[in-house]
Amino acid sequence: MRGSTKLFRIFGIDIKLHFTWWFVFALLAWSLSASFFPEFFPDLSKEMYWSMGITASLLLFVSVLLHELSHSLVAKAKRIKVESITLFFFGGVAGITREDMKPSSEFQMAIAGPIFSLLLAGVFYLVNQNGFSVFITAISFYLYQLNLILAVFNSIPAFPLDGGRAFRAILYWYFKDLRKATKIAVSIGKFFAGFLIVLGVIGLFNGIGAGLWFVFLGGFLFFIAGASYEQVAMREVLADIRVKELLKKKYAKLSPSMKFVDFVKKYANKDEEVFIVKGKGFVGIIDLKQINKMPVKMQEMIKLKQVSIPLHQIKTLGSKDSAYTAFRKFAETGLEILPVMDGKKVLGVVSKKSVMHRLVWEFKFGKLGKVKKRKHKQK
């Protein structure tokens, strides 16, 4: 996620903090010290309320982190790659590559978070009941409630909440159709998100400031739910298309020693997008989007070899790869074209444009509405 800074690394997972988190932290620490703690634990000093507010906010952050970490550790146990956990405005997100996940794995992964939050709520409750100092009692009072809320709210079967993910896993297991399962889970998720927004608006009209929070949260969940469905639908469509179908075998083959200025003269008026630079033991591609504007004087000095990307530095595609693999590699590399190789031989190239073009056509005129059921392979 953009705007995140890495805090530390644990179990091989990067823990990152999104800048929006600071606003929430400040707001939370302030509201806890100014109203929550003075209300429930009156007649204490201002400094005491502030130290309670800050400590409780930090521990809430740790609670959310542990919740996310519990998802991630189950994922890791299932050999699913977890790259990072980012803590932001509305809690946390784990950067988990969820491709071809078995329903049982997704189910276990989803319920791990709420279960852990419930356990944490229990621990804080026990601490609260033990009559330690007022400081510990106050903080644990707040944290057992918040962790309980985290556990209950996340268990609601509204995608993309944990409960909704678990529910989708059950539907996926039942229908053996990820797209259908996602569609049902997402409609419930959107309904719930709409409900939150309506609730928030009603609250705002009645002068309850927290209503705004509900509106934001509802909007956010609605957006994520919709995007998740599109992603699943897109993945299914692209997974059925072979890179071979999109292969462009005709492309401009250029010499590495060609001057850039000559290249511009030759191709400025031609409808050519793909350029392979080959010769004298060098093979590379030119991605026009990667080349910055340069003055004519420089263009006269620079040779094509200097502006092309050597093939060995590129994640190439195999002819048996799917368009979804290509799509992912475009996103990873930021390139607009990728060579398709058969061993060391260049078969041709696939452009991002052609993948997107095909996707638009599939969505408009393809068999998307009745995509053949892709049976889930149980290993």
Ligand SMILES: [Zn+2]
């Ligand atoms: Zn969760």
